[in-house]
Amino acid sequence: MITVPRAVSAPFLQHDPGGFRIESVTAADVAAGLGTPCYVYSAGAVRDAYHRLDAAFGDHPHAIHYALKANSTLAIVRLLRSLGSRVDANSMGEVDVALRCGFAPREIVFTGVGKSAAELARAVTLDVHAINVESPGELERLDQLATAHGVTARVALRVNPDIDAQSHPHISTGLRDNKFGVPIALARSLVGDMARRRGLVPVGIHVHIGSQITLLDPLARAAEAAATLARELLSDGVPLEQLDFGGGLGISYDGAPVPGAGAYVRALVAAAAGSPLALAIEPGRSIVGPAGVLLTTVVDVKQLPGGRRFVVLDAGMTELMRPALYGAFHRIEPARPRAGAAEPADVVGPICESTDRFARDLALAPLEVGDLVVVRDVGAYGAVLGSTYLRRPLPPEALVDGDRWTTIRRRQTLDDLLSLEA
Ligand SMILES: Cc1ncc(COP(=O)(O)O)c(C=O)c1O
Numbered sequence: 001m002i003t004v005p006r007a008v009s010a011p012f013l014q015h016d017p018g019g020f021r022i023e024s025v026t027a028a029d030v031a032a033g034l035g036t037p038c039y040v041y042s043a044g045a046v047r048d049a050y051h052r053l054d055a056a057f058g059d060h061p062h063a064i065h066y067a068l069k070a071n072s073t074l075a076i077v078r079l080l081r082s083l084g085s086r087v088d089a090n091s092m093g094e095v096d097v098a099l100r101c102g103f104a105p106r107e108i109v110f111t112g113v114g115k116s117a118a119e120l121a122r123a124v125t126l127d128v129h130a131i132n133v134e135s136p137g138e139l140e141r142l143d144q145l146a147t148a149h150g151v152t153a154r155v156a157l158r159v160n161p162d163i164d165a166q167s168h169p170h171i172s173t174g175l176r177d178n179k180f181g182v183p184i185a186l187a188r189s190l191v192g193d194m195a196r197r198r199g200l201v202p203v204g205i206h207v208h209i210g211s212q213i214t215l216l217d218p219l220a221r222a223a224e225a226a227a228t229l230a231r232e233l234l235s236d237g238v239p240l241e242q243l244d245f246g247g248g249l250g251i252s253y254d255g256a257p258v259p260g261a262g263a264y265v266r267a268l269v270a271a272a273a274g275s276p277l278a279l280a281i282e283p284g285r286s287i288v289g290p291a292g293v294l295l296t297t298v299v300d301v302k303q304l305p306g307g308r309r310f311v312v313l314d315a316g317m318t319e320l321m322r323p324a325l326y327g328a329f330h331r332i333e334p335a336r337p338r339a340g341a342a343e344p345a346d347v348v349g350p351i352c353e354s355t356d357r358f359a360r361d362l363a364l365a366p367l368e369v370g371d372l373v374v375v376r377d378v379g380a381y382g383a384v385l386g387s388t389y390l391r392r393p394l395p396p397e398a399l400v401d402g403d404r405w406t407t408i409r410r411r412q413t414l415d416d417l418l419s420l421e422a
Pocket of ligand 1: 088211
């Protein structure tokens, strides 16, 4: 049976005698207003996480490009903008979300392993801060596009340092066998070539070895490799502007200690020691992950004779894909625990797939049909990965700030869903 510590990382989301709270608002209040399943985020937790990262850099020139892929709901993106963040966009859809939220093109870095010709053309004409380039072929295409448009494209080369992030293999990106980036051994000559192209301005080196990384060593080694390369390029006379160390800092899903923002940033700054370049990072999960919960209601409790106990929720893999996609663990707690000893339970969703399971053998306080349940740490890669499988409309999202909460995305209706169809 899996027993998980109750400890919480921040004062923004926690239990008190009135039930689970997001800042000063009870989970029960939001669930009563929005229905379940629904996502709820704490603005205070987002601000706190952002400020910790930002403050850790001290006077060191830096830029935080929030990774939109983690959560690109407009209100969250606007909140990050109000804090001084810039953005990392992984698709043209995300670039447009950033623009609609008021970001200037020069505040956007554009990343992606397979950018289409149309996406590259748009990024070039927008003149984004940097296009993180993934291959020699992409460099060639960008040069041609920029020259044809009579402009220059600001490019950073994404290098693959062949470093094991020691995260889940599905979210590791920095090994030689992964599809991401250019082998670091080829980078020096490639950037030299870039610098000679009419359509390209090399502005930086980019490295991102994966997500949910809870060891500083691989992150520091990747940063050191990129910094060493940048030093060589500067000595070759290539006038780079920045080192972009990507995202990847993990969070604690199970209460076990993980490195904090301070230790992470200190490791990156040490890795870049002596470099005159500004540092950029692209954090997603560490900023919004712990700030969100999924509220869901128990729709059935099924005790097999002499066997497993299934707690069936009204949320499943359509609302929160992470457990089905990579066996991700999330703390799951009754919003208002009933008296009684915890018993093992399989916590499952209502979808007709056996992989639709949030937890197996989890120690769970007694629960009855109709009880409200909180799934923790879903602010990143939660709502954004939602699907409408089984014609299940996407759930609503709410943002709590102090004692106020607002709906930042309404529940999708079946009419919304069908409106695209003939
Ligand atoms: C290029 C890039 N930058 C930044 C991120 C954000 O990573 P994380 O949410 O782990 O901080 C990702 C996600 O894997 C990514 O692919």
